[in-house]
Amino acid sequence: MVDKTPIKIIALIVIPLVLAVVFRFVKGSKDDKTGKGADKTEIKDLLDAKNDQDAKILITWLLPKELHEVSGISWLDANHFACVQDEVGTVFLFNIRDNKIDKEIPFGPQGDYEGISIVGNTIYVLRADGVIFGIENYTSKQRAVKMYKTHLGKKQDSESMAYDKKNNRLLIAVKGADPNSQDYKGIYAFNLATKKMSETPVYKIDLNHEIFKDTNKGKSKNSISPSDIEIHPVTGEIYVLEGTKPKLIIMNTQGAIRSLYKLKGPDFPQPEGLTFGPDGKMYISNEGADGEGNILQVELVDN
Numbered sequence: 001m002v003d004k005t006p007i008k009i010i011a012l013i014v015i016p017l018v019l020a021v022v023f024r025f026v027k028g029s030k031d032d033k034t035g036k037g038a039d040k041t042e043i044k045d046l047l048d049a050k051n052d053q054d055a056k057i058l059i060t061w062l063l064p065k066e067l068h069e070v071s072g073i074s075w076l077d078a079n080h081f082a083c084v085q086d087e088v089g090t091v092f093l094f095n096i097r098d099n100k101i102d103k104e105i106p107f108g109p110q111g112d113y114e115g116i117s118i119v120g121n122t123i124y125v126l127r128a129d130g131v132i133f134g135i136e137n138y139t140s141k142q143r144a145v146k147m148y149k150t151h152l153g154k155k156q157d158s159e160s161m162a163y164d165k166k167n168n169r170l171l172i173a174v175k176g177a178d179p180n181s182q183d184y185k186g187i188y189a190f191n192l193a194t195k196k197m198s199e200t201p202v203y204k205i206d207l208n209h210e211i212f213k214d215t216n217k218g219k220s221k222n223s224i225s226p227s228d229i230e231i232h233p234v235t236g237e238i239y240v241l242e243g244t245k246p247k248l249i250i251m252n253t254q255g256a257i258r259s260l261y262k263l264k265g266p267d268f269p270q271p272e273g274l275t276f277g278p279d280g281k282m283y284i285s286n287e288g289a290d291g292e293g294n295i296l297q298v299e300l301v302d303n
Helices: 005-033 210-215
Strands: 041-043 055-062 070-077 080-085 089-095 100-108 113-119 122-127 132-136 144-148 160-164 169-173 184-191 203-206 226-231 238-242 247-251 257-262 271-276 282-286 294-300
Touching: 070 122, 070 282, 080 113, 080 282, 089 122, 100 122, 100 132, 100 144, 113 160, 113 169, 113 226, 122 160, 160 238, 169 226, 203 247, 210 257, 238 271
Parallel strands: 070 113, 070 271, 160 226, 226 271
Antiparallel strands: 041 055, 055 294, 070 080, 080 089, 089 100, 113 122, 122 132, 132 144, 160 169, 169 184, 184 203, 226 238, 238 247, 247 257, 271 282, 282 294
16 A cells, blocks of 8 residues: 555645745735836825824825935926925926926026925925025926025025915925024015015914924924925915924914824825825825835825
8 A cells, every 4th residue: 555644745735835826926916906016106005004093195106216305396287296306406397197207497506495386387496595486487498587585594494385375475484493483483474476575474383382292202392393384275274294203283274273193104204395286185295215205195084
């Protein structure tokens, strides 16, 4: 009689291995159908909670190397964002459908460019020392670049700029020390008609506000360093983003702080840019850190 014990042992080893290979193949096929391996555009599962429950990432667009240091974004149309990065004086028009830069618009020398806003045919770019560049007729070869100085300087390290359509002005939030007080960080208005900035803030981010204590181990001072600011196109509320300790605060139309959302996880290595589509969809950009820069479509979650 032939001893079948070795055959049984081999079968016990081989069959599980075959099943494991089949399972991995089927799972990989499903992943490809959901878009997880698609062309640098990753459709996130809405139940993914790795970034805490304050924010859900709906779509991720990975950025090319030219935008590794992306520092500001502005919604241009359904397929494009206007982007700046903090080393070169160029606006990049990024195509999210084709995942490529469609156009580069040079406007200035190397510098620390941080904020960007589009007003009609003019793109405004904020440099960290408070200087604003206006690129007029940016779609034309005959475009003109104008430079506007403000009372904000290097100590203020201003990174945030938003277009306030209702009041025909740009809002600029200081990241560093406010020139007027240690108790708040001001949001200043740049009048688009006169091209002058108010020397007193139109809104104040109260550094002593209770909402910051949980995020700064009981301390409220210097508890937020704005990296971008934007006005919600539907509600009119003011959104202020921070990249150092990633979070987002929402202020009502009078400038009172209403809520705070924490942005956690590897998808938010350094959130620097914030913008909205006209329908109120929110987009946040991150500098690349050790990986690639990205633009995220984000939905906030109220706990």
